[in-house]
Amino acid sequence: MGQNGNIISLASVRKVYDTGKVQVEALRGVDLVLRRGEFVTLVGPSGSGKSTLMNIIGCLDIPTEGIYEFNGEPVHRLSVNRLAEIRNQDIGFVFQNFNLLPYATALENVELPLIFRGVKAKERRKRAIEVLERVGLGDRTEHKPTELSGGQMQRCAVARALANSPALILADEPTGNLDTASGREIVDLFEELWKAGHTIMIITHDPNLPMRSERTLHLRDGRLENGTGAH
Numbered sequence: 240m241g242q243n244g245n246i247i248s249l250a251s252v253r254k255v256y257d258t259g260k261v262q263v264e265a266l267r268g269v270d271l272v273l274r275r276g277e278f279v280t281l282v283g284p285s286g287s288g289k290s291t292l293m294n295i296i297g298c299l300d301i302p303t304e305g306i307y308e309f310n311g312e313p314v315h316r317l318s319v320n321r322l323a324e325i326r327n328q329d330i331g332f333v334f335q336n337f338n339l340l341p342y343a344t345a346l347e348n349v350e351l352p353l354i355f356r357g358v359k360a361k362e363r364r365k366r367a368i369e370v371l372e373r374v375g376l377g378d379r380t381e382h383k384p385t386e387l388s389g390g391q392m393q394r395c396a397v398a399r400a401l402a403n404s405p406a407l408i409l410a411d412e413p414t415g416n417l418d419t420a421s422g423r424e425i426v427d428l429f430e431e432l433w434k435a436g437h438t439i440m441i442i443t444h445d446p447n448l449p450m451r452s453e454r455t456l457h458l459r460d461g462r463l464e465n466g467t468g469a470h
Contacts (some may be wrong), residue, residue, distance in 0.1 A: 244275045245274055245275075245308075246273050246275050246309065246310055246407055247271065247307075248271075248272050248273075248306075249269050249270060249271040249302075249305065249306070250270055250305055251269075251270065251306070252269045252271075252295065252302045252304070252305035252306070252307055253267060253269075253302060253303050253304040253305055254266040254300070254302055254303050254461075255303045255304075264461060265461055266291055266295075266302070266462075267461035268305070269288075269462065269463055271463065273407075273438065273440060274438075275406075275438050276436060276437075276438055277439075277453055278429070278430070278439045278452045278453045278454075279440045279452055279453065279454045280442075280443055280448050280449045280452040280454070280455045280456070281293075281455075282442075282455060282457055282458070283457060283458035283459055287460060288458055288460075289442045289458055292442075292458065293411055293442050295307060295314075296309075298314060298317075298325050298326050298330065299326070301314060301315050302315065309329070310329065310406055312325075327355050327356060328403050329403075329405050329406045330405050330407050330408075330409050331399075331402075331405035331408045332411075333396050333408065333409070333410035333413045334410075334412075334413075335411055335412035335413065335415040335416055337393060337395070337396045337416075338396065339384045339392060339396060339399075341383065343383065344380065344383055345371060345376055345382050345384075345387070345398075346364070348384070348396075349367040349371055349398045349402050350363050350364065351402075356403060367398075368380060370398040370399075370401045373398070373401070374394040374398045376391060376394050376395060389421050390418075390420075390421030390422075390425065393413060393416075393417060394425070394428065396413075397413075397428060397429075397432075406438060407440065408429075408438065408439045409440050410429070410440070410441040410443075411441075411442045412442060413441060413443070414426065414445045414447075422447070426445070426447050426448055426451055429441065429448070429451075430451050433452075433453075
């Protein structure tokens with residue numbers, strides 16, 4: 240665990256993209272702390288830097304300047320292999336487009352991160368069934384994504400994110416491709432997971448999610464608009 244129970248700690252984080260002709264400053268000195276057990280939403284207009292911040296928090300990219308520590312580890316000092324390990328084992332990703340393998344069953348999709356981790360087949364299947372039951376898909380284990388509704392596909396994606404019991408669930412517009420009723424069910428699911436002790440950070444345009452989270456962070460022009468991100 241990170242110092243003082245912090246999972247995420249960003250200090251003066253900047254991200255600059257050099258296109259060759261011009262430099263684009265996507266993040267302009269972001270300070271952020273996320274503690275274990277928090278449920279935080281990140282909102283902001285298009286082009287505000289939300290995706291860049293998510294990529295850094297998810298260890299998919301590293302800052303140009305500043306310090307990012309994940310669970311107490313300074314990300315900029317970590318090897319490529321260690322970063323891959325964190326992405327597989329410590330962060331559960333949920334995406335707007337589900338990112339499920341179309342020809343694999345729900346069970347096989349959820350097993351995927353466990354395969355990468357080297358979990359043996361019997362244990363893998365047991366854990367995958369457990370998390371599918373947890374998200375209400377216990378009767379859909381052998382269904383392929385084409386046989387699931389949008390809400391069920393996102394539930395399957397959430398189950399896959401939970402498979403390795405990650406320190407952080409990181410979601411990018413998880414209700415963006417869902418109808419209102421399915422979106423509400425996914426919001427309910429995230430709230431249930433948070434109440435069960437999970438640490439959750441969600442990037443969203445959905446007005447229902449910030450109303451249910453503990454804190455909302457407002458990002459504009461690469462800067463957090465308030466110091467604490469509190470409601």
